[in-house]
Amino acid sequence: SVPVQEPFPLSHGTTTLGFIFQGGVIAAADTRASAGGLVACPAVHKITPIHSHLVVTSSGSGADCMLWERILIREIRLYELRHKRRLSIRASAKLLSCMLHPFKGTDVCVALTLGPRVIYVCSDGARLQGDIISVGSGSPYAYGVLDGGLSWSLSKEEAISLAREAVFRATHRDAYSGNNVDLFHIDAASFPLPLLIMSHYAFWMPHAARLYIRRCV
């Protein structure tokens, strides 16, 4: 497809990641929105619960990601109302990928969808399911930490700690990722609970980082 001319520099800086382990799925992302060299907002929510068991992380243009998340929430809900059953995670990812396909070449947004699966959906129509996925400008740094420490048999605390460490190391090296780390843990039983962790506390006091737990309603 023919690439479309960008009207102005779009924000792409992000580190988001998701992985599967024995205790469920962890999603983590930084909270910085950058526009070129400006930190436009230091407290953005890049992980959005869009269903009881489904969470979307977004990277790329912030406005486009918010729009597509809302559209996806609407479409999933409509499907559930029309067909009286829940849309599966792979089907949700495929729906998002097919909806994004006509906008190929506009570098809209790059997103991760999670449930008990981690699926990477990209604005150019790619759709990949995997066990570890990281997206964004800080993703190579996050992969470096994740690939070394991840195994299936991690406990929940170890997995949370690893995800936090991976995003933190990426925010340290990548100029366009930073501020705090948002963490979600999804398991079979629960509604996704976000764990908000202060990134700079984690650096100076790795064992004494304070956890702020907010229930997401």
Added chain:
Amino acid sequence: MEYLIGIQGPDYVLVAADNVAASSIIQMKHDYDKMFKLSEKILLLCVGEAGDTVQFAEYIQKNVQLYKMRNGYELSPSAAANFTRKNLADYLRSRTPYHVNLLLAGHDESDGPGLFYMDYMASLAKAPFAAHGYGAFLTLSILDRYYRPDLSRVEAVELLRKCVEELNKRFILNLPSFSVRLIDKDGIHDMEKITLTAK
């Protein structure tokens, strides 16, 4: 970056594709399957631009299945290849051309095995052996040297292995594993993945 190869024998077609799904410099998946099953005896191998491959290949896959539902019998490999080529050609001069390179491999009851090479310009050629990707530059000469029309299945796998070893030796990118499938009159058979350790 991606690599496809097909070798036609007297009564079978052997095809292989690498298993890497990459996004710029990162390998996002190392066990990604690039082969799409069009029907019981036809495989479509598809590489190219990120979203285009899956969208186009699934479109062809669903249309081949629709033909079977409507008419009660399956498309032959040659017909499927021409259908695919026609779709590529129609989209080529539209606002949204598909940038995909394809190998279509199948076995027909009356015509026997067939391997069809198609590229993003909607060219179509039936060939005894074919390859796509930068790896093709390194391996086509090996295929030229050692291919015979009466290769046995074991010999064909050996020839495939020679090509893959050459890639491992000389190709700048790391392609650690390859999915291999064989199509004959009994359908599509999954063969053992070829996995090479660092040289």
